Amino acid sequence: MSSKNTINGRGAQKNPHNKFLQHVYEMREDFxxxxxxxxxxxxxxxxxxxxxxxxxxxxxxxxxxVGMMFSMNPYQGCEHGCIYCYARNTHEYWGYSAGLDFERRVLVKKSAPELLEAKIKHKNWKAQTIVLSGNTDCYQPAEQKFEITRKCLEIFLKYRHPVGIITKNALVLRDLDILKELNKHQLVGVNISVTSLSEKTRRKLEPRTVSIQKRLKTIQVLSENNIPVNAMLAPMIPGINSHELLPLAKAVADHGALSFGLTVVRLNGAIGQIFADWIRKAMPDKAEKVLHQIQNCHGGTLNDSRFGTRTRGEGKIAEQIHEMASLARKRYFNGRSFPQLNTEIHEQYKNGQMKLF
Structure with missing residues (x-):
């Protein structure tokens, strides 16, 4: 998008009203x-x-x-600007909009490492995998400045505690030294998001993310260092990237991924109007077709909150996506599996040192 009516370098093109706020902020035409x-x-x-x-x-x-029991987010909001991001709605809890505010006002939790350490040292805590980025990307651009994620990984290593990572940023390779140490004890798994093989599509959907080639290279480097990688081919958006599922699966498999997961796009809460506004500006020729296909996957609506179907979708289009996924697993991932992480040794390190007996 590059017309005078668009905001370059951002996904959302508006700040919709925060449903939790009483007052509505509007920019009048005369202003x-x-x-x-x-x-x-x-x-x-x-x-x-x-x-x-x-x-x-x-x-x-x-x-x-969601395939996790515990998560943590060093940052709220995300500069990546992915237009479909389900985390946008959570920005409203902080008094901001799910649109441009989500991308331009990033909340930073500098105390995250200390809070994490206190949590996993607690006498009642039993080790279970904690996932960095259950909501927003822990390796978004803010991480270069604040290094909160790296400090948290040091805590996980110190206490030999399992950690999962979800990211679409090659910055994860900066911490390869810690990841290799964690992996010696089977304590880490990395999920890399790869949404398209087309740079043109990537730039529209995810304007401030790294290139697809860098993501594939990241999978390759992690895999070469025996760090398990699961590729997140998500979300699948009918009419935009769903036709790429098989080549996407082949590409991540060729670069060493052990498995892949996917979701069918859903546009809950404010994301529906943000996405609809965006696609009518970014892809006006196909906007209505894409919106109707998404609705076809969710009982005729963009807004689907039903457990069990909201991320899987239903109907003919969703069925075709999952059939392609089954074919991809048989063709490219036969004999591969993503390992369970080790929860057995953390107890020995709870006080910062091994117990003798």
Missing amino acids: LEFCRLEGEEVESNKTQYIPIFPKTIVNKVDSPD
């Missing part, structure tokens, strides 16, 4: 015209990093549709 005539910016497109001070960092995940 916009005044800014145009004066040559002034309507608002800054620069990313703001805002420190917050949570009391806890590890979250229990109750959803039966």
Whole structure:
């Protein structure tokens, strides 16, 4: 998107109203015209990093549709700007919009390593895999500045605690030294998101993410170092990237991934209007067709919250996607499996040192 009516370098093109706030913030046409005539910016497109001070960092995940029990997020909001991101809705809990605010106002939890250490040292805590980035990417651009994720990985290593990582950023390779140490004890698994093989599609869907080739290279480097990698081919969006499922699966398998997962796109809450606004600007010729195909996967609506079907979808299009996924697993992943992480040795290290007896 590069017309005068679009915001370059961002996914969302608007800030929809936060449903939890009483007042609605609007930009009137006369104000916009005044800014145009004066040559002034309507608002800054620069990313703001805002420190917050949570009391806890590890979250229990109750959803039966998510393959994790515990997650933690060093950052809230994400500069990657993925237009379909389900995490957008959570930004409303902090008093912001799920649209441009989600990408431009990133909340930073500098105390995350200390909170994590306190959690896994607690006498009642029993080791279970904690996933970095259950919500927003722990290796988004903010991580280069704050290095909170790296500090958390050091805590996981110190206490020999299993950790999963979900990211679409090659910055994970910066921490290869720690990942290799964790992997010596079978304590880490990495999930790399690869949504398309087309750079044109990637730039539209995920404007501030690394290139597809860098992601595939990341899978390769991790795999060459025997660190288990699962590829997240998600979300599958009918009419945009669903036709790429088989070549995507082959590409990640060729680069060493042990398995892959997928979801069918769902556009809950504010994401529905954000996505619809975006696609009518980014892909006007196919916008209505794509929206109708997404609706076909969710009982005629963009907004599907039903456990068991919301990430899988239903109907002919969703069935075809899952049939292709089954074929891809048989063709490219036969004999491969993603390992279970080790939860047995953490107890010995709870006090920072091994027990003698």
